Amino acid sequence: MTVAPELGAAPPVPPPSAAPSVPPGYRLVPALIGRPGAASHVWLPCPDWCVVDHASVREVDVADVDHYGVPVAWSVGSFLLPGVKVLEVDVRVHADPHSDDSRLRSPHVVVSSDDPLDAFLTPAVADVAADGLIALGLAVREQARLARRAGGAVAGV
Numbered sequence: 171m172t173v174a175p176e177l178g179a180a181p182p183v184p185p186p187s188a189a190p191s192v193p194p195g196y197r198l199v200p201a202l203i204g205r206p207g208a209a210s211h212v213w214l215p216c217p218d219w220c221v222v223d224h225a226s227v228r229e230v231d232v233a234d235v236d237h238y239g240v241p242v243a244w245s246v247g248s249f250l251l252p253g254v255k256v257l258e259v260d261v262r263v264h265a266d267p268h269s270d271d272s273r274l275r276s277p278h279v280v281v282s283s284d285d286p287l288d289a290f291l292t293p294a295v296a297d298v299a300a301d302g303l304i305a306l307g308l309a310v311r312e313q314a315r316l317a318r319r320a321g322g323a324v325a326g327v
């Protein structure tokens with residue numbers, strides 16, 4: 171995600187010389203915090219897997235800062251609607267370090283689609299979901315084989 175820096179925001183200041191200790195797997199990054207027109211940069215620990223540019227994405231409060239990994243996506247179209255993604259699923263790692271729910275504070279996997287509800291998965295549950303998707307992929311291939319054998323792909327595609 172690319173977000174333009176907020177207009178009028180001061181550039182990030184260098185990290186404090188007496189930097190607070192950062193846990194292994196984290197780095198200190200500038201984060202733009204505050205209300206529009208009154209935001210400033212503070213330094214926060216950010217996990218190595220996070221790809222959010224916290225210096226550009228303004229949050230009102232430090233507690234609003236979430237961490238997101240690189241998204242991976244899958245989509246499928248339809249020969250009835252050329253160029254249209256009929257189904258689309260995005261998956262990424264997420265952590266909300268200030269959540270009241272310890273499961274959200276801990277890195278987990280979020281699966282999003284057009285549905286208003288996202289699926290939040292522990293790594294173990296994400297592994298089970300991945301096994302199901304692999305099985306589904308094989309089943310889709312079998313359905314394609316059956317359709318082809320039954321005379322599908324008349325148009326040659």
Ligand SMILES: [Zn+2]
Binds near residue numbers: 217222
């Ligand atoms: Zn982050």
